[in-house]
Structures are given as structure tokens and as C-alpha cells.
Amino acid sequence: MTTTTARRIAIALAAGAVTLAGLSACAPLVVGGAAVAGAGMVATDRRSSAAQVDDQAIELRGAARIRDIANDDMNVTVTSFNRQVLLTGTVGSEADKRKVEEAIRRVDNVRSVVNEVVVGPGSSFPDRSNDAFITGKVKAALLDQNDIFANSFKVVTERGVVYLMGIATRTETDRATDVARGTSGVKKVVRMVEVISDQELANLKAQQPLSQMNGSGSTSTGSGSSAPASTSSSTSTSRVPLPPMEPLPGSPSAAPAATPAASGVVTTPVR
Template sequence: MTLTSIHRLVLAAAAGAGLAVSLSACVPLVVGGAAVVGAGMVATDRRSSGAQLDDQGIELRAAARVREIANDQMYVSVTSFNRQVLLTGAVGSEADKRRVEDVVRRVDNVRSVVNELTIGAPSTFQQRSNDTLIVGKIKASLLDAKDVFANSFKVVVERGTVYLMGIATRRETDRATDIARGVSGVEKVVRVVEVVSEAELAGQGGGTGAAPASRSNVPLPPMEPLPPVNSPSSGAAPSGGAGVVATPVR
């Protein structure tokens, strides 16, 4: 890893440590982090500027809706990308899981909801700290890669499961998946990605233009859990020196 990448990783880890401390309190809901968008990010983001603003509004409105029904057993994170919402965290029952999804679906401009809420206890402070560190490592690795456009993806991590959200080609998505799975602590990668062709990207500014707002979502299948290193069932060679083994896409 280059010195610049190490510097980025240190900054990401420092920011993550601050975030993890803030999450140690009894916070019932977390917004996905799109509350502030700089001009530089708008220019390099494949979402339209309207979609980026919608994502901010969706996250804030969804947070407010979930707070209205929240109880002591809810810890919900809401992340919106191109008007598609990812729900992660934990709730106390199947009924609560459905209630959260229902209220979020009714938020203006939401196209679809991917409900990855689990039933049980919320993640611990240590788990959230580890997740934040993994996010920083993945982002630094994506920035370090020369064959993938890092801003194509938003990275969300919950208990070692990595969610990649974005607008990208299948090649970019597979490459980003390989990068994420090469990071220590990653147990599974789930792709919540709108797949576009190389021709579509070329027609919209060589990879930095916005994808059509009306495009339907085409999620890729989730990845299998990573088997232990040197496991006879792994069927693949260890990747990238990170102590994990990549398994095929289902």
C-alpha cells in the first residue's frame, strides 16, 4: 500500500473512531451519511444531482418515520443511493422488521427497499468499531485501485457483512467485490448495485455522468460467506494476503 493510501486509511480510521464513539450511546437510528455533499462529490458521482439531493431527503425523512415507531429493541441504519434504500441493523421481532420497511417504503421518492435487518440484539460497540475500520480499509483500497472508479460505490458494513451500493458495470462490481473480500474482517459481500453497460457509461461522460433516474434496479445476488483460510471446501486460492478466501458468485 502506498504512503498516500496509508495516510488516507489513518484519516478514515480516525474519523471512524469518532463515529464509533458516538454510536456507543443508545442511539436508535443511524442515517446513512449523505447529509452533506460537496461540489466535488456531485461532479464525480454517477447519480444525477437531483438523485443525490433526493437521497439526502430520503435518509432524513426515513429516519424521522422510523423514530416515530422505534422501541428499545430497534437499532436501524438507513442508507439511500439513487433512491434505493438499504436497511441494516437489528430489531426485536419480525413484526418490527416489517413495520420499519413499510414506513420507509412510504417515504417520497423511494424506488425500492432492500431490508437486511436482523432479528436479535443490536451490534456491540466493539462490532461497530470493527465495522467502521473495515469501511475505512475498503474505501482506501478502492481509491488505491487503478481499474475501478471508487466513487461508483457506497460502502456499508454491518457485523462484518459488506454492502456495496452504487451504479457500475458488472466488471467494476466484480472488481470492487474482490477488493472488499480481500480486507481482513470481511465475512460476506452483498452487492446492491445498479448494473449498467460500458456503452451506457461512455454515453454519459466516460464514467462520471449520472445514470438515468428512471432506470430500474438490477441487484446482483449476495456472495457466499467466506470459508476459513485453507479450508478444503474453499475451492479458491487465498486472495491478496488478507487472510480470506474468495468464493464464486452464486
């Protein structure tokens, strides 16, 4: 067995094990990333250390807020990256969907919320297990690429739909999207990426080691603030929306290209 193969298997198994730990059918809510953060990730993450801490706090506080309003039909996952929150899962009504979003928007330091919660029956255990497996495969595939810094992206999967969250250049984002699209089992890719320029990335790399060592960071902004949440380790104020991607050749959705949702997120059909 080669080192690369062993590494891919280990990542897939680890991601699956962590995710499956929260897949109990009676659990109304899953916290997106608070359970798997480590000291090594802080040093290599493009987010500032302050943003990483805020993201974990947002997920934990969001979990508590939703737990207060949860019912038997509410199964929601809260994932935060650079203080931008993705909501996935299912609820029993449109009113519950609105209540979930309103609860998360009141959490301190949340910059924006993308509500991808679906009104309908909750996913089955096999569905959740499959999503965990897909997440592991996508992460492993990203790690195998020499032209992508895999830790720039957080991967979330819900019923075969892969969400890419991160801070990356347009080239990196397009490449990561292609990798995710080519992973078996992926139905669609949604990109929630803060696009930065090559110069901004160079500045980020130059400033990051110092900021991560001394733990410096900008003052967190309140919910709904339009001020950039990045710290001195990230000079980017770019919020460039990604353009729709062309459908894959022969795709049934080859008719028009995917249309950006009202939130600015772009969905990309895949095989």
C-alpha cells in the same frame, strides 16, 4: 510515509470518526450518509445531483419515520443510494422488522427497499467500532485501485458484512467485490449495484458535467414507481441482477454458491 499510505490512513480515520459519532448505545437509529455529503462528491458521483439530494432527504425522512415507531430494541441504519434503500441493524421482533420496512416504503421517492434488519439483540459498541474500521479499510482499498472509480460505490458494514451500493459496470462491480472480499475482517459481501454497460457508462460520463453544473434532473417518482429514477445524466435503465460468485478456494461455504435472496441481492461468502 508515502502519499498513498497517508491517504489510506486519513480515509480510514475520517470514516471511522464520522461513523463513531452515531454509535451511541442509546441511539435507536443512524442515518446512512446524510452527515458526510460534500460539494466535491456531487461533481464526481455517478448519481445525478437530484438523486443525491433525494438520497439525503430519504435518509433524513426515513430517520424521522422510524423514530416515530422506535422502541428500546430497535437499532436501525437507513442508507439510500440512487433512491434505493438499504436497512441494516437489529429489532426485537419480526413485527418490528415489517413496521420498519413499511415506514420506509412510505417515504417519498423511494424506489425499492432491501431489508437486511436482523431480529435479535443490538450490536455492542466494539462491534460497531469494528464495523466503522472495516468500512474505512474497504474505502481506502477501493481508492488505491487504479482500475476502479472508488466514488462509484457506497460502503456499509454491519457486523462484518459489507454492503456495496453503487452504479457501475459488471467489471467494476466484480473488481470492487474482490477488493472488499480481500479486506481483513470482512465476513461476507452483499452487492446492491445497478449494473450498466460500458456504453452507458461512456454516455453517463459525457452527459454528467453539464447536468451537474446546471442541476438538471428528472422528476422524482413516488414510492413504488417502476419508472427509472435516473436523470438525464444517466441513460441507464438497467437493473441487471448480479450472478452468484464462486466461493473462494478452501472456503467452508464452497458447497453451493451463494443463492440470491428474494430481494435479488446476491450474498458472497468470504474467508
